[in-house]
Structures are given as C-alpha cells and as structure tokens.
Amino acid sequence: MNTLIFRTVAPLLTVVMLVFSVFVLLRGHNEPGGGFIGGLIAAAAIAIYGIASGPMAVRRAMRAPPLSFAGAGVLLAALAGLLSLPFDVPFLTGLWANIDIDDTKVAISTPMVFDIGVYFVVFGTISAIALGLEDEEGED
Secondary structure, eight states: OOOHHHHHHHHHHHHHHHHHHHHHHHHTTTSSOOHHHHHHHHHHHHHHHHHHHOHHHHHHHHOSOHHHHHHHHHHHHHHHHHTTGGGTOOTTOOOEEEEEETTEEEEEEHHHHHHHHHHHHHHHHHHHHHHHHHHHHHTO
16 A cells, blocks of 8 residues: 555645644534544544654654653643642633733633643554554564
8 A cells, every 4th residue: 555646645644634633622622623533633644654654754753752742641631630729629620811912812721731631642642552553564
C-alpha cells in the first residue's frame, strides 16, 4: 500500500487531519467532539504519516517521544482539577474566566484545559502504540 500516490498525499492528509482534530477538540463542549475523539483523529493522522514515511520520519517530525505528550496531558488534566481547590470547591469543579482581546471576549475554562489534557493523553498513547507496531513490522 506504500504507493507513490499515497506517499505524496499522506503529508497533506496528515496536516488536514491534525487541523480537524484541533477543531473537534475546541468545539467539544457545545457540540459532539472533545479531547478524546480529537486525540484519536490526531493519532490516526500520525499513523497515516508513519505508514507513508516510516516511523523514524514521524519521530523526527514529532520532536518529542509520544509518551511525553501523554505524560504532559496527564499533568495538564490534573492541573485543571487542582485549580478548583483554592476556591474551596470540589476537585474538578468547572471554573470560567473571561479574557478581553480587543473587542472580543474569550472564555477560558477548566473543562477546556481538562479536555486538552485528555487530547494529549490519547494522542500520545495511541501514537506510541502505532509507532511501536510500525517499528516491529519493519523488523521482519
């Protein structure tokens, strides 16, 4: 399946899937989507790129081991929960803040931070598994 057409289209498809995964992540609170499905889409993009270019090219492009993304995601999700403790509310209680940028108000929330953490956990874990399987496949 490693044809010239696939190797040519895979980098473009990877970029489109990564952008779409961020879109799904950010719209996940009001409509279907969120960190889990966004992370799965991003990991699928990495897997497609790995099939086309090889796991070493993906590891160079990621610039960090996939499990470090997963670890950072766990820390970010835990931080989102811990942010509620100084306000004397239970762990993982949602908090919101509005930031004014020019004429626009941007709402930042701890549920969004938690979803970003979930995104990185899923992305890092599934990417590590996919790259591990591709590494073993090339050794035969």
